[in-house]
Amino acid sequence: MDRAVIVENNFRRRVLAGDLPEIAPCSGLGPQEAVGLFRAQVLSRALDLESRAMQAAGQGFYTIGSSGHEGMAAVAHALRPTDPAFLHYRDGAFQIARANQVPGQSITWDMLLSFACSSDDPISGGRHKVLGSKALNIPPQTSTIASHLPKAVGAAYAIAAARRHAPEHEAYPRDAIAMCSFGDASANHSTAQGAFNAAAWAGFQSTPLPLLFVCEDNGIGISTKTPANWIASTFSNRPALKYFACDGRDIYDTYASARAAADYVRTRRKPAFLHMSTVRLYGHAGADVATTYLPKAEVEAQEDQDPLIVSAALLAASDALTRKDAVKIYDETRARVSRTAAEVIKRPRLKTAQDVMSSILPPKRSCAASNGPSNADRRSLFGSEIEAQQEKQPMNRLINWTLHDLMLEHREVVLMGEDVGRKGGVYGVTQKLATRFGPDRVIDTLLDEQSILGLGIGMAHNGFLPMPEIQFLAYLHNAEDQLRGEAATLPFFSRGQYTNPMVVRIAGLGYQKGFGGHFHNDNSVAVLRDIPGLILACPSNGADAAQMLRECVRLAREEQRLVVFLEPIALYPMRDLHKPGDAGWMHHYPPHGTHIPFGEVGQSGEGADLAIVSFGNGTYLSHQARSELGDGVRIVDLRWLNPLPIETMLECVRPCKRILIVDETRRTGGVSEALMTAMAEAGLSATRLAAEDSFIATGPAYGATMPSRESIVAAAKELLG
Structure with a gap:
């Protein structure tokens, strides 16, 4: 027999027969509160069972339920509905109990719409079965490996930071706390461990x-x-992380412990860890049969600890609810859910690609008008550097000044990353910012890219405009799911109700002559170009960098976009183009109001014999090569690598007889693959010069695997005959 049927039969039989555990409730919950929590638990269980029936009928599509974890209703009751909650996927009871705290909710209808993947689903619009609600301050989660924990750390930090300087679009009350939940297995994941460590690291420093x-x-x-006592042993003695424990089957005990933990966090403004013992009923999901890998006796022992049976015993012992009325509530709830489901399955579903993709891009938002920083404020901030801004400068200094101006103009801009503050960045790009804007806005983080990006994502939840820095492109790869699985998917799975506007600065690409090898020289951008909705910008010179960075901040601030600003490391200090001292690659600092619009390419020269299409270091090398190729060559700088500005690029190259693509990323998976495809689809013929499918070496061979001035000249001459 189906274990779900067995569990249901056991509940009715045992409660009516009085076959209940001997357990006494502790104080803290009044009779009405306790019965309300029991109703939330029962509704959660009824929805789990209905999801299985819907799937069997081909009308539902997700059956990982909350059965056994219904004690989370008591956790919700211990918190405020204005506390942001980043939930484990087994927390249906939490969402139901929170809905009971907020007037005007239709939680049964809404959750069934999610089960049915109906386009009427108020949170995801039918894109996924997720727990989430804007009205309930529950951002939708699809994570099963606790990848939402780093952004919960960031959200908590942002709540506290807003007390010190409030952002324009602040979302949470100043006395709110952030809550995140997860399973014992997920607690072992490196993402979760990083979040625990980051929280304790912050708490340790007060x-x-x-x-x-x-x-x-x-x-x-x-x-x-999970080994017995593993969670308790691992977390009960962590520095700066206060440990609480409760029996998740017991709503009275859970409420008391959760309330104590929440009060500690709210009053001390420090992190805490609530260890809640639960049981898992029915196996992992609908298709999972626990008795195929667990002894039947062990499965039955778990079923004997059914939280609904424990709640019925507690309510009877406290004279809050009779056993007969507990079963009545259960049966009435089951019937009501089934009736509602019969109506829900008639609601529309997504049909077309356009329907599915309509929420990839977040909505624009209204922002306070800004005319830029005043001359007086700029002189006060920059001092003698104002005069230096009248002279040509390399890219790293122009980016630094741009960051100053942006932070002066927009108080919600916050920088974060390893070494960005006191040191001023590995390459000096963030020098003086910490001194001038303070540690609240220039945050030296611990060495953990997942935590850096999570901090940014969480701060965006509370209205800040984060600018996380990843020190080197190669360091992104151990944390890229924070962008792919968390930041980029949030508007998609919330119909744009939740967004992650931010600008991630990454120093990357190759051509550093004497430093690092493949950990500090990395020409792989495929993972960034593969993320729907993510904008990837890559300047080739300092003037473009300044104006593109301003546009990236505008895109994040006004259009709520997720942007990555890829800064070519080798071009940071670049001064000369053809010979030492020619200052051919330095530029003046563009006036603050100027910017390069998203999708606008750069074109140098009007020649029609050959168009060289490139970006980043490739643009610099192509300019070097043009001196040997004559006036018939034009250079097209893509600037924007995702989405690629295909149409404007094609407009630039169509007048030319021949086209050469110079791509410093790898031949396989690199940018040139998409460019060659676009050329072919437009009826144009192009040749590409791309980097080898290789890592980058240190020492004299630092550039051997990538295009060079010489190889560009040779390829161009061959095309030109």
């Missing part, structure tokens, strides 16, 4: 961080058991 971790420990991850 940095305000009002965050409550809730670990729902059911003792197993799909089929792999």
